[in-house]
Every structure is written in structure tokens, then in C-alpha cells.
Amino acid sequence: MDKFGVSDEFVHELSMVIEDFPIKSYLNKQCRSNLNKQVKITTTPSLAPGAQDSFKLLLAEKVKDMVSVLKSCYSFS
Numbered sequence: 001m002d003k004f005g006v007s008d009e010f011v012h013e014l015s016m017v018i019e020d021f022p023i024k025s026y027l028n029k030q031c032r033s034n035l036n037k038q039v040k041i042t043t044t045p046s047l048a049p050g051a052q053d054s055f056k057l058l059l060a061e062k063v064k065d066m067v068s069v070l071k072s073c074y075s076f077s
Contacts, residue, residue, distance in 0.1 A: 015021040044050040
């Protein structure tokens, strides 16, 4: 629901009114919280608006993923 800028309160109200509403507000909050724990985003340096992600951490994570896939595919020890 973040894509549309809808608040948690709005999602909760919809889930209370519509019986088979596919998104439950507590699951929405839990999912967002889990995603936020996985990503460390910091503000950009200086006064420029925006955010940045650590390239070094992203690269290290991708390399770990690739090594894991290769190990499983080729049974390296």
C-alpha cells in the first residue's frame, strides 16, 4: 500500500469494513518492518535531498548470494 501512499489507519479501516479484504493491517506493518530491517538507507551527504544505500554492503551481499548459489549448483566444499 506504500505505492499509493495509503496510511495504516486507512488499510485497517478497510479491512474492518470489507470482510474478505486481502490485506490485513497488522500483516502490512509486519511486512514493512521486516523489509526495513533488511535495508540500511542513510541520508545523502550535504544539504541535497535524497537517500543512499551502501554500495559496499550491497556488493558484499550480492557476492555472498552468488557464492551460495554456485556452491549449491556445483557442490563445492
